Amino acid sequence: MARMHNPPHPGQVLREYLGDMTVTRAALQLGVGRVTLQRIVxxxxxxxPDMAYRLGxxxxxxxxxWAGMQMQYDLYRAARLKRPKIVRFA
Incomplete structure (x- = not known):
């Protein structure tokens, strides 16, 4: 999988998918709490993974x-972290 340059948080994409639908209505249809969905958006x-299945x-x-968007976002952010030099296993 090719890495995207500065990928958006999947919540931004979800907001576009929702269009004019309210987060409250979407959460009800997905069977999750409004706060849960609002935090993602x-x-x-x-x-x-459970939410990825619900959204799918x-x-x-x-x-x-959905899981792939989250993974790309997480990997991009992780690549920016400072970490100690890791010696390769022999």
Whole structure:
């Protein structure tokens, strides 16, 4: 999988998918709490595998689409962290 340059948080993409639908209505249809969904849309929380399946079913997409966006976002952020030099295993 090619890494995207500064990928958006998946919540931003979800906001676009929701269109005019309120977070409250979407949360009800997804069977999750409004606060849970609001945290994702606001970029405070990530998309779990369970949520990826729910979103896939709701939008007719694959759960891999949502999980993949989260993974790209997480890997991009992790690549920016300072870490000690790691010696390769022999």
């Amino acid at each position: 606001n970029g405070v929380a990530g998309i779990s 079913a709701a939008f007719g997409t694959s759960p891999e689409l």
